[in-house]
Amino acid sequence: MSDIAQKVKAIIVDKLGVEESEVTPEASFTNDLGADSLDTVELIMEFEKEFNISIPDDQAEQIGTVGQAVSYLEANVKS
C-alpha cells in the first residue's frame, strides 16, 4: 500500500470510527462506512490538511469511495 493510501486509511478510521478492515478501495463513505454529508466534507478537509493541497468543490464531489480518494491524491499530491 502506498504511503498516501495508508494515511488516507488512518484518517478514515479515525474520523468515521470504523474498523481498518472495512476501509477497502471499493468502500463508499456514505453507503458502506456510515458517513453523512458533513462527515464527507470533514474527510475532504482532513485530506487537504494532511497533504497540504486544496481540493476544489467540483472535484471533491467526485470522491465517494476510498479508492477514488487515494487515486485523486496520488495524482495531485506533489511528492
Add this chain to the structure above:
Amino acid sequence: MNLRRVVVTGLGALTPIGNTVPEFWNGLSNGVSGAGPITRFDASLFKTQFACEVKNLDVDQFIDRKEARKMDLFTQMGLIAADQAIIDAGLDLEKINLHRAGVIMGSGIGGLRSFQDEVTDFVKGDGTPRFNPFFIPKMIADICAGFISIKYGFRGPNFVTVSACASATNAIIDAFNYIRLGKADIFVTGGTEATITEAGVGGFNALKALSQRNDSPTTASRPFDKERDGFVLGEGAGCLILEDYDHAIARGAKIYAEIVGGGMTADAYHITAPHPDGAGATNVMLHALEDAGMQPEDIDYVNVHGTSTPLGDVSEVKAIQKVFGEHAYKLNISSTKSMTGHLLGAAGAIEAIASILSIQNSLVPPTINHFTDDEEFDSKLNLTFNKAQKREIRAALSNTFGFGGHNASVIFKKISE
C-alpha cells in the same frame, strides 16, 4: 384561563462534586468543595489557576465515540445529565406522545472550547480557510437541545435559553410555562456549561470576576465571608424532567416536588455589575412569589445566586431583606456555589435540583468556607454557614442573576394532593 399544575418527575446532574444526583446530594449535604487546580489546560500563566471541574468523566461510557467527537464537552455533559433524568423519570418512549415532549436546555456560552480551538487553528495556518464542518454545530449553544431531541425523538418545542448565569433558570421557567399553558406535557430542561478553557478563564479574569486564591482552591468560593474575592469557575450540567401533574399521576410517576412560580426581570443598570440596591433582584423574587400565589412567609429556604463576589452577595442579601422583611430571619439562606463553584448557564439547573432535594430530604445544604463575618450582612440572618441544617422545607426559592442584568427566580414546593 385555567393553568395546569406542573411537577418534577426526574433529575440528572453532572457536577464538580458528583457525577450523579445521589453523589451530588451527598457532596452538598456533607459540605464538599469541588475546587482544585485546573487540569483542562496549562493555567500557569493565568491569574486564576484553579476551578471546579467535573472529575473522572469517561464520555465513551455514555456516548458512542464517533458521535461524541462531533460534540463539544458542554453538549456531552448536557446529554449525559439528560439521560440520567429521563431514566430517573421512567419515561416510556413507546407510550408518551413524543410530539408533546420538548427540550429547553440553557447554556450561557455554548461550545467555547470548540470555538477557541478552531479559530486558533485558523490563525496558526497560512490563511487558507479550512474550517471543520462540525465547527458550527459543535459551538452553537442550542445544539445540546437538538442532540437530546434526536436521541429520544422528542418533537415538541426545542431551543436553548441564553441569559448568562440565569440561563438554566430561564429554561426551567419557560418549560414550566409551556406545560401549564397546555402547549406540551413533558419537558427535558435545565442547563449545561463547559468554559474552563484559556478563553473562559482569561476572559473572566479580565473582568476581575474570579477568585485568585490559588494557594487554597477549596476555600476560595466563600459567599458572605469578609475575605471573599470572586467566584470560582465551575462546569457541568443539570437536568430536570417537568411534567403536567395529571400526566405524571396517570403514568404513576414518582414526583419530587411541584414547580409553582417563576419570575424574570432585568436590572437595566450595568452589563456586569449588579444594581447596588438589588432592585432587579427584589422584583424578580416578588414576581416569582406573585406567580406562585404565595406570601413571603410561605418560603422556608432561599438558594441564593451568592457567587462570592464582593458586590453581588451584598445586593442579593439586601434584596432578600426587602422581599421577606421580618420573615428573612426565619429563612434558611445558603449558597451551594460555595461547594460547586459557579456553573454559569448550568447553575440554575443544579441549584434547582439542590432546592428540590432539600425539600425532599428536609435538609438545607450549607454555605461552606465561612471564616470571617462581614458587617455588610445582618448577623441575625441564617446563612447556613459551614454545616447542613435539618429543617422541614415547605417551599424553596432559587435565584440566578446573569451578566447583562438578567434575573430569574423559581419556586419549588413540597407536593400536596
